[in-house]
Amino acid sequence: MNTKSSIRSGPRRLAMAFALVVVLVAPVAVTAAASAATTLTVAQALAAQDGRNATVTGYVIGQPTSATTVLRSGFTSDTAIAIADTAAETGASRMLYVQVSAAYRSTFGLLTNPGLRGQRITTTGTLTAYFSHGGLKNPTAMTLGGTTPSPSQSPTPVPTQSPTPVPTPTTPGGDYDSTYYATAIGKSGTALRGSLHSIIKVQTKLSYDQVWEALRDTDQDPANSSNVILLYTGRSQSKTSNGGGVNDWNREHVWAKSHGDFGTATGPGTDVHHLRPTDVSVNSTRGNKDFDTGGSPVAEAPGCYTDADSWEPRNAVKGDVARMIMYMAIRYEGTDGWPNLELNQSVNNGSAPYHGKMSVLLQWNQADPPDTFEKRRNQRIYERWQGNRNPFVDHPEWATAIWG
Structure with missing residues (x-):
């Protein structure tokens, strides 16, 4: 009896140990998933320039041309945009420079879409320096507003905005x-x-x-x-x-x-x-x-x-x-x-x-x-x-x- 009992206790101990590992590991996986799904502000993105993949929401300010210069009109290309947490931001140090890759230029490039300036967008990509400045490169998703499509989706088309209709006096501004x-x-x-x-x-x-x-x-x-x-x-x-x-x-x-x-x-x-x-x-x-x-x-x-x-x-x-x-x-x-x-x-x-x-x-x-x-x-x-x-x-x- 003692021998049989001893033989059976081995598998039981292994099963219990495996269950304990699952219990300990599962919360860690859930936490990581929740973190990846969180949309960052521009300020948070600027503080996390470590190569991670992240989703960021902000307002389009203009086209960056250097670490300290952002064009707000007279745009010269479709390859980059600067975004900030407020549409009235003037300090380049509080802007995130976003690379606009070829797949998104026809809808998110400012030369083609100058009316995009001042609008809120959400983009997903790698948080890393761009123009020697805090940036987001290699975007896998870009969309207007706060909803980000999965990387497999094509970019959301931007409505024609040249010129953007200006409201009547009954809806000023x-x-x-x-x-x-x-x-x-x-x-x-x-x-x-x-x-x-x-x-x-x-x-x-x-x-x-x-x-x-x-x-x-x-x-x-x-x-x-x-x-x-x-x-x-x-x-x-x-x-x-x-x-x-x-x-x-x-x-x-x-x-x-x-x-x-x-x-x-x-x-x-x-x-x-x-x-x-x-x-x-x-x-x-x-x-x-x-x-x-x-x-x-x-x-x-x-x-x-x-x-x-x-x-x-x-x-x-x-x-x-x-x-x-x-x-x-x-x-x-x-x-x-x-x-x-x-x-x-x-x-x-x-x-x-x-x-x-x-x-x-x-x-x-x-x-x-x-x-x-x-x-x-x-x-x-x-x-x-x-x-x-x-x-x-x-x-x-x-x-x-x-x-x-």
Whole structure:
């Protein structure tokens, strides 16, 4: 009996030992699986540059070209994107550089899809340095939003977004409220002003020569792609008839460049958000006058009026003018070597960094809300030229929230 008992105890001990190993190993396997399934933030991905495979979600900021440079417009290739935890991020050190491999370039490359900027994406790949910067390489999945397909799935197509439709005033800001304007939503007064300045100051700066080409795009006649619409006259004119001759069109600084004496140097002097094509003679007649109502009719610009110190544009662009002036007052706050531009109640500002008349501009903003032409213009500047938006085109009510 003792012998039989001894022989049988061996298999029992082996079975018990095997069961114990299974119990001990199983929780470890479950934990590892749970960890692999977790989606990381950009900050977590930047802290885990160890070659692991991971899934990361973030907002598309632009195209990285070096360890410290990220293009936000004027994209040059489809091979890389920079993402961050907030759509308004400006520091490259807080961005993850993502390689866009050939399989994903047609849908996630910024040269082909500039409207992807500001959107939330999720990607899976290897966390390792890219452009000598924290990165994700060799992606096996890329998709819009927060759902990541399995590596065997093909990339999710990106909807056509050139140009991305801009919401009507009944849904101001639209998708940009949760991305581009995220830090400004719910604020008013000085807090709103400060947030908007921080958002829109991030831009690509154009040369004065580049402005010609930008205006041919931003002010294109919707009924004739060979023409631009002139601001004060409303005349449709050939894109190539620009210059200084009679009946040519030139670059009008809606915020008169002498108001702050910034001229045509790169910065406020080349900011397309307030530069518009205008008839050469009409531009000269307007000069550097402030905006107000009244005066004598301008023969070459029906609907416009002027006197010794003020200019009244035609009704169809009164709101456009107001929102361009408001943009300049928020964008240029005395930093980067530029003057602190501001609205006031004067129509005799001369070379001071002020533009009036504030009460009239606020009225024009309300009386003439953004139309399709103005909204398309804002979108083109954002997508193709400067990478920033005029917040008063997306949210006209913010003018009253700041100045009213």
